[in-house]
Amino acid sequence: MTESLTFYGGLTTIGGVHIVYGCGDTGLVFDLGMTWGLYAGETRIQPEHGIRNYLLTRMAPPVTGLYHPDYLGDVGEAELRGVWGKESLPSFDKLHGFVSHIHQDHMALLPALRPGIPVWMHRDAQAVYRAVIAAGEYGDTQADIHTVQDREIVNFGAFSVEFIEVDHDTPGVTGFIIHGPKYKIAFTADWRRHGRHPYRIDGFIERCRSARVDVLITEGTRLRPDTLFRKPKDRFEQNVAVECRRAMEDTNGLVYVNILARNVERVADLIVRTREAGRTLVMDESTAVLWHEAGPNVEVLRNHPALEIDRDIIRVLKNPEWSKGPQSKESVELPYKTITISEITTNRRQYAVYLIYPHTPLLAELESMGEQGCTAPIYVHADGNPLTPTDETLHRWLKEFGVDYRYCATGGHAAPQEIADMAEAIDPRILIPLHSVHPTLLDSRGVKRYYPTPGESITLDQLVGQITSV
Known part of the structure; x- marks a missing residue:
């Protein structure tokens, strides 16, 4: 059974990660936020035009069946194929969403999702989301929210997902390992080592090592020229x-x-x-x-x-x-x-x-x-x-x-040297750094890297089996 990854957002931006994992008739979209600042300034996208404007400016992934049809208006698949310059877009009989945590660049699309679509997130993330709604910061979602706990494994038929809590600067941040028919893909979500729960990162690394992960997708927010040779000194949370x-x-x-x-x-x-x-x-x-x-x-x-x-x-x-x-x-x-x-x-x-x-x-x-x-x-x-x-x-x-x-900031993201340590410890066959303005600056410690382009769709056989150089 063919496994594929399609990459849309967050490849050279901080936030707005949009990746679609496909296996047979089932797709998983992660995350469901937006990249901010691409069309910022004095302009404001009005709520009544929201998801249409986001889709037509590539701030939201063009996944068929993801959004509430009433919000799409006249924006259809033909228009979105034109925006992305693609002959086809991802489409699955069974579509799921995933939210790693409740920061806007990872969850802002929730109010625009179609009714009943299953969306997975940690129970603490869901509690924060309910509070955000109550506070009036965001509207509610009509998606069907499923909560998970640390190390819970959910079966999606052709594949399963093992959810693993990590440490960031909001509760319930969760990465995962996709256990596919042939390959295993790990996604770190946003993470750090200077927070309250660094042991969670150790647990994530150990679980990826023991599962023999093929592809590791990691955030690289703090990859910058000034951090390459000197590890930043972080204030502990x-x-x-x-x-x-x-x-x-x-x-x-x-x-x-x-x-x-x-x-x-x-x-x-x-x-x-x-x-x-x-x-x-x-x-x-x-x-x-x-x-x-x-x-x-x-x-x-x-x-x-x-x-x-x-x-x-x-x-x-x-x-x-x-x-x-x-x-x-x-x-x-x-x-x-x-x-x-x-x-x-x-x-x-x-x-x-x-x-x-x-x-x-x-x-x-x-x-x-x-x-x-x-x-x-x-x-x-x-x-x-x-x-x-x-x-x-x-x-x-x-x-x-x-x-x-x-x-008095301390932030929620790992230092570049810590990302390199993680890559070396997990030793995947392919490393994909994103959620970064400078993903190519990552020292992968000899692990082969891959830098997808926006809108690119690639099978796991192609990604893992045919890449021979960094």
């Missing part, structure tokens, strides 16, 4: 919340914290460290909903002390009616007390404000009103949007109000 607490102890003014809310393990640690610093954590409604809905339902946070103290530590700064987005969820009843701008500015030394990037202009009120004479406020930027420490808009706001800036 556990230290991020400690740095936030240190900021709260270093000033009697307000402390602002910007963390991506989907990293609920980090948010849990932040809640604990805020209490240790003797402060109260102020959240906007959306962030509070995401935490409240995800925290108790994420298995990895079972028995975390944050779940016992969050009602005492968290206060909610309610959004004015005019600022609420179209997907805002009014039905979520939060157990936290509310707070006003006036209450915060009356005693700044008592509070830490969880300030997401779109709410940066709140600095105007929080720093201009109320209590005066405090030492300089501090802004801790810990992997929240914008992901770069050099965003000019953010720094103009901070400079305007005399807010000290502390960059």
Whole structure:
């Protein structure tokens, strides 16, 4: 039975990985996110045109039967063949999707999928996704979500998939090994070694070694010319919340914290460290909903002390009616007390404000009103949007109000040397680095590499059996 791989997205971009594994009449699409920034700037894709615009700009994979037919309008297979310059597109009687984790570049297509299509993800990833929906960040999906656990094996008929949890900066990140009729393909998902659970990476490597994986597909986000000869020094994940607490102890003014809310393990640690610093954590409604809905339902946070103290530590700064987005969820009843701008500015030394990037202009009120004479406020930027420490808009706001800036990122991706170590340890017959702007920079330690082109479809016999040089 012929096994094939078709490559669409994420080959020379960070995120937006779109690969289709086909075996007989069954196909598996992984992942289901989008590459951001290709058509960004002042333009915005409108929701009513969403998936059509994404498909016609190659930001979404052109897989027949993947999307809700009502959303496609007049965009059909003929148009998509023209966009990709192909005579045919992947089509399967049995189609499945896979989401490795709940970051936008891996899950943003979920609301556009056709009703009932089976989509597989880790149970903790599903819990975060439900929280993201409740918070109004994304619409729901009509796909049929199937949750899996670490090391669970699911039979797809002609092949099986062994799901293996790895470590990244959001819960439930899962790679896999496809056990096909003839070949075995491993996909790392996004991963790192400096997080809370590096043992998961060791387990992934060992399982790939024992399974004698033929093809290893790995992310390479941090492959850059400046990282080739010197391994970057990473801050350990556990230290991020400690740095936030240190900021709260270093000033009697307000402390602002910007963390991506989907990293609920980090948010849990932040809640604990805020209490240790003797402060109260102020959240906007959306962030509070995401935490409240995800925290108790994420298995990895079972028995975390944050779940016992969050009602005492968290206060909610309610959004004015005019600022609420179209997907805002009014039905979520939060157990936290509310707070006003006036209450915060009356005693700044008592509070830490969880300030997401779109709410940066709140600095105007929080720093201009109320209590005066405090030492300089501090802004801790810990992997929240914008992901770069050099965003000019953010720094103009901070400079305007005399807010000290502390960059406290640690990120979710492996150093190039760690990727090379993994490739050497697993020793696949073929290595495919992607999810990277510079995939060709990877030192494969002698493992043969392959660099697919967008839209390329290749059988595993061709890929594994006929490639003789890197």
